[in-house]
Amino acid sequence: MPIVLYPHKSRVITFYSADNPCVPKELFCDMGENAEFKPVYPTPFRKKDFKFVKKVGNAYYVAGEKGLFRYCDSEKEEYDRVMYFSADRDLKDNDVQSFFVDGDNIWVKTKTSVSHIELKVVTMEQKAEMLREETCTYIDRKGMISNKLLDEPWNIESARKFGHSDNDGGFTAEFCMGEILHYAYLKREKGADHPETVKIRKVARRALDACMLLMYIHGRGDGFVCRSYVTTDAPLPDDGLFMHRCGDVATVVETTDSIRKGYVGRQTKIVEDIPECFRYLYEDEGYTADDIIFKCDTSSDEITLQLFNLYYAHIIFGEEEKELDALIIDRTKKIINHILDNGHELHDFHGGPTSWARWSKRYFESGIGWCDGPLNCSELLMYLKLGQAVCGYNERWQNEYESLLAGGYEKLCTLHYDRAFSASIVKQCDYIEDIMYGDHMLSNLTFFGLTCFEKDERLRNIYYKGWQSWRATSSGKEHHPVYDIPFxxxxxxxxxxxxxxxxxWFYRTNCSYxxxxxxxxxxxxxxxxxxxxxYRHTSYLLPPDERYISKQDRDPWEYKNEDSHGKIGLEMCTAYTFSYWMGRYYGIIEEGGDTNA
Amino acid sequence: MLENIVVLSGVDKQKNAEAIVSAALAQQVKIIEKNGGASRFAYCDSVNNMLPVILNGAGVYVCIFSADVVSLPEEPFYLTKGNNRVLAYRMKQGETFEDVLALYNRLGEICPDFDCISTDSMPECDFEEIENTTDIYVSCDNVKFSAIKNCEDGSGDLVFRVFETGEKTDTRLFITSDGYDFGFWLDIREGEVKTFRVGKDSIVRETNLLEGIAPFDEMLE
Incomplete structure (x- = not known):
């Protein structure tokens, strides 16, 4: 049975200065006497901190120097009965001096600002649209999607033009997968020519093009995939290895990392052109290929996400666009063959493996690689099956797959928790404190892929066990739909x-990131x-609108106020949109009617 | 004569009080701990009281409660459930378990009608009444207290332990106390046991059997 999501109250926050004519005069009236209030449920701050208590309809509104909460025990969902509004997200500061309730909306005057808190009833699809629009408008950087910094706190219009992410390729691939599934859903339900379908197709194609561009801009023609790129007029980040392509060579530029490793000036030849269909991403902004500085030292995270994105692109766009599909198939082949030809490693300009893209036994037997072994070996197995799902049967890949299974990968792929727990003991910390939350998406897609592509029941049971070694010990406890839906x-x-x-999670995610x-x-x-x-955890999993906003690669139980640069950060929508559209595409979730039954 | 000293713990604590009394009367209660029952962390709780100590003697069963169970009467009383009756004795502050064992031999002093289990001279307290006098409230039926006590470090902090009775995979509940001025939400999984410590500042921290008294490394030394 699908999960039915009904329209639900979602917070939409607008800040005003106190002298803005939109601010109602009632906000400046005396608050009057407090209502009698005897809460049954726990409240976000104690009775001694209740400064104002008002009853409006069935709800109590309580405020003081710690913000404001709404208490309504007639709300259908228990988690909606006490809603807390606080700084920095709902208020600019917590010192509430007055408030005025207008229907389901609240005007709040604090020491430094006025907030309008709208509890807007939206469908979860509408929320997905709001978040996607925000991402596409303010985060998109030449088609790449990750996050942006704001020059002014809370002011989305001040999103900086420049800025890259170490994982631009991977994050864009995640966004892209969500929009490919979105497009596929719309095409199925409304038809290919519906305006909405056409619009989302463009969104998905732009993201796909950005992902695939990273597979070509290095010009090596050997299946390498870049992490990201910037243009020559942008500030050069100093967090890795970058190469500037100019003419028929690409040259390592000066960064702390390249100086330290002695790579400055190293060159590779440009032997492969960038396909014309991807060039618009930089040419439309007035750049040429010679203005590109791409980022190397790509990790296995990128490869897993990029390959899975190619899979979805193949099955959804492949039939419609044969030329594009040819490129998808070609890149898939090149990437997988690169990994196999280089001893299960991704090799960079220096002829050796990148720091984190290793799937080899020698890596798994090393100190650092021992813990990565279960995930990375599973990834490699998945690539070999995914590749065949895209390119057709491949004897080399199938033989390699069977050989790896027989050579110990069958057991290794189930040992994640065993090794991670042992490592935490060595590090003298609790297992919880040593979790790499970014690996949850990788493990989830990997085992989702393995259990999609592998038909042998015995092996599927092994992969199920491998998946559970993550779910039972960490990823399942996040209760994040992006992990639960594929499962x-x-x-x-x-x-x-x-x-x-x-x-x-869907109902109580904010409408802005x-x-x-x-x-x-x-x-x-x-x-x-x-x-x-x-490290500290909360005693219960708070609703998303009352805990920090981040990508899905963070611990939702962590006891902290903010992440992702706080009020000067704008996160991408993917945690929501990928979850939502995967759920709709596969029929795991559906929208209910107009009323919350 | 003292025959069986029994401390009930673990799974046994999940049985309701009626079953405990019945089992005790039927002499089916097992010896769980061999040290006389007065372990550092063994104590009684309130709701659906899991009686931690039952002294078996002369057909009369006495239940010893720790002094920390403030919701119970100070003077001895009978616990009744249907036709079953157990004499309940709440230890005084500073009184040890050994003191109570010695008292056992003087049961006639605390229970004048000891031999005939008369209801006339002793106050009676129904199990339901005990349940309602506790000041700490748990919002769902499948999560029970197994301990309410003071912290062993003498700080005066409150320590309580709850467990999920195996009925539900995931439970969202809240625990509140007006007297101790705290209230918090909790997610607990099937069969989980969680211990909490409440400071004088009413801040609630999850801890474990060690009650957060000693740093982990010190305990290893």
Whole structure:
């Protein structure tokens, strides 16, 4: 049975100065006497901090120097009965001096500002649209999607033009997969010519083109994939290895990393052209290929996400665009053959492996690679099956796959928790404190892919066990739909699949991903658990609009106020849109009617 | 004569009080701990009281509660459930378990009608009444207290432990106390046991059996 998502109240926040004519005069009236209020549920701050208490309809509104909360025990969902509004996200500061309730909306005057908190009833699809529009308008950088910094706090219009992410390719691939599935859903439900379908096709194609451009701009023709690129007029980031392509060579430029490693000035030849269909991404802005400085030292994260994106692009766009499909098939072949030809490693300009794109036994037997072994070996197995799903049967790849399984990868792919737990003991911390949350997406896609592409039941059971070594110990406990939905597609539910928490996640995600924080630290209705090395968890999984905003590669239980640069950060929408459209495409979620039944 | 000293813990604590009393009367209660029952962390709780100590003697069963169970009467009383009756004794502050064992031999002093289990001279307290006098409230039926006590470090912090009874995979609940001025939300999985410590500042921290008293490394030394 699909999860039905109904229209739900979602927070839309607008800030005003106190003298703005839009601000109602009622906000400046005396607050009057407080209503009598005896809460049953825990409240975000204690009674001694209640300064103003008003009853409007069925709800109480309580405010003071710690923000404001709405208490309504007639709300259908228990997690909606106490809603906390705090700085920096809903208010600019927590010192509430007055408030005025207007229907389901609240005007709040704090010491420094006025907030209009609109509890707007939106469908989850509308929310996906709002978030995607925000991302495409303010984050898109030559088609690449990751995040942006703002020059002014909260002011989305001040999003900086420049700025890259180490994982531009991977994050764009995630966004792209969501929009490819979005397009596929619309095409199925509304037809290819519907205006909405046409619009989303363009969005998905732009993201796909940006992803594929990274597979060509290095010009090596050997299946390498770049992390990102900037243009010559942009500030050069100093967080890795970059090469400037000019004419028929690409040259390593000076950064701290390249100087330290002695790579400055090293060159590679440009032997492969950038396909014309991808050039518009920089040419439309007035650049040429000689203005490109691309980022090397690509990781396995990038390869996994890029390859899976190629798979979806192949199955959704392949039939429609044969030329594009030819490029997809060609790149898939080149990437996988590069990995096999280089001893299960991604090799860079220097002839050796990149720092983090290694799937070799020698890496798994090294100190650093021992923990990565279970995930990376599974990734390689997945690539070999995914590649055949895109390119057709390939004897070399199938033989390699079977050989790897027989050579120990069959067991290794189930050992994630065993190794990670052992490593945490060595590091003298709790396992929870050593989790790399970014690996959850990789493990999820990897095992989703393996259990999609592998038909042998014995092997599928092994991959199920491998998947559970992640779900049961970390990723399943996030209750994030981007992890639960793929699992549900292939296996239905398990003990970590919580339909109510999935609903709460969609219902209570903000309509904007400006990453301003919340006043989680210090809430009196949240107990904390401190682990051995000082890391802290909340006692319950808070709704997304009352905890920090980030990509999905963070711990939702972490006891902290903000991430992703807070009020000067704008995060991409993908955590929501990828989850939502994957759910709609596979029929795991559907929209309900106009009323919340 | 003292025959069986029993401390009930773990799974046994999940049985309701009626079953405990029945089992005790049927002499089916097992010896769980061999040290006389007065372990550092063994204590009684309130709701659906899991009686941690039952002294078996002369057909009369006495239940010893720790002094920390402030919701119970100070003077001895009977716990009743249907036709089953157990004499309940709440230890005084500073009183040790050994003191109570010695008291056992003087049961007649605390229970004048010891031999005939008369209801006339002793107050009676129904299990339901005990349940309602606790000041700490748990919002769902499948999460029970197994301990409410003071912290062993003498700080005066409150320590309580809850467990999920195996009925639901995931439970969202809240725990509140007006007297201790705290209230928080909790997610607990099937069969999980969680211990919390509440400071005088009413801040609630999840801890474990060690109650956050000693740093982990010190405990290893």
């Amino acid at each position: 549900a597609v292939n296996f239905g539910t398990d003990e970590y699949y919580d339909e109510e928490k999935i609903k709460m 400006i990453a301003s924080g919340t006043s989680l630290v210090g809430r009196s209705d949240v107990a904390t658990k401190e682990y051995r090395a000082g």
